[in-house]
Amino acid sequence: MTTPQRKPYYLIGHRGFPAQYPENTLAGILAAIAEGADGVEFDIQISKDNIPIVFHDDTLERTTGISGALGEYTYSLLERISAHEPNRLGQTHLPEPITSLAALVQELKKWPEVQAFAEIKQEIFLRQNREKTMLSIGTILETIKSHCTIISFDSDILILARQQGFKIGWVLEALDADSFNLAQQLNPNILIVDYTKLPADGPWPGPWQWFVYDIVDPAEAAKAIERGITFIETWDIARLKGHCAHL
Numbered sequence: 001m002t003t004p005q006r007k008p009y010y011l012i013g014h015r016g017f018p019a020q021y022p023e024n025t026l027a028g029i030l031a032a033i034a035e036g037a038d039g040v041e042f043d044i045q046i047s048k049d050n051i052p053i054v055f056h057d058d059t060l061e062r063t064t065g066i067s068g069a070l071g072e073y074t075y076s077l078l079e080r081i082s083a084h085e086p087n088r089l090g091q092t093h094l095p096e097p098i099t100s101l102a103a104l105v106q107e108l109k110k111w112p113e114v115q116a117f118a119e120i121k122q123e124i125f126l127r128q129n130r131e132k133t134m135l136s137i138g139t140i141l142e143t144i145k146s147h148c149t150i151i152s153f154d155s156d157i158l159i160l161a162r163q164q165g166f167k168i169g170w171v172l173e174a175l176d177a178d179s180f181n182l183a184q185q186l187n188p189n190i191l192i193v194d195y196t197k198l199p200a201d202g203p204w205p206g207p208w209q210w211f212v213y214d215i216v217d218p219a220e221a222a223k224a225i226e227r228g229i230t231f232i233e234t235w236d237i238a239r240l241k242g243h244c245a246h247l
Helices: 026-034 101-108 122-126 130-147 155-163 177-186 218-226 237-244
Strands: 010-014 039-046 052-054 115-120 148-152 167-171 190-194 209-213 231-234
Touching: 010 026, 010 115, 010 237, 026 039, 026 101, 039 101, 039 122, 039 130, 052 101, 052 130, 101 130, 115 130, 122 130, 130 148, 130 155, 148 155, 148 190, 155 167, 155 177, 167 177, 218 231, 218 237, 231 237
Parallel strands: 010 039, 010 231, 039 115, 115 148, 148 167, 167 190, 190 209, 209 231
Antiparallel strands: 039 052
16 A cells, blocks of 8 residues: 655645735635635734634734724624725725634634644733633634644743644744754744745754745745745745646
8 A cells, every 4th residue: 555645845825815815814714725725824812801813913903994902902892893904905805804713713623634823923922921822722723733733933832832732833033043942942843934034055954844934936935845845835825826736
């Protein structure tokens, strides 16, 4: 019996499919899956009443047009706000409600073959501790644990995520000696970095896989794949899917 070969690379929708849809919205994430994304990445913030929501910024204005700090709103208020990115996309996607993490997970349960990369934003820890944060988020993500990786710039939250049995991915701010030493101690499943920061001599060797963001140029994606990068994250999943199919 022949053992199936592992796919050499995976294309990941960065915050869903922002080239055509508002970022971090249910519509955009499901559209990325429909386009054939191997995985989707999304960001997690937390409302005033400790409800995890799918959102990148700690303020509302950029994606909703409404001023104010996200942490000052309860979820019952947030779910009435449309995150249709009016400044970038006009009124094309109005209304597109801010979604809860729980609602997104209910959809992702239908797609066990699609990898989920859930980024816990650091701004949360200015308002509540990591233990409370990981408890609320981990409880919701538990039902997709088999195909979910928790990622963050914050290494301490990743330690807690691993204690709960999740795969973890550390987002690197720099590829320097201190980061390499911490990576060896943390030993994440995945190391994540801006593709423009990859050194000329290639990514660090180690037990981890590499994940790069944010590539929209098919030629850059091809270079990353040739260098052995496993996960290629993009804002335009349709463009990369079409150009990379032969690689």
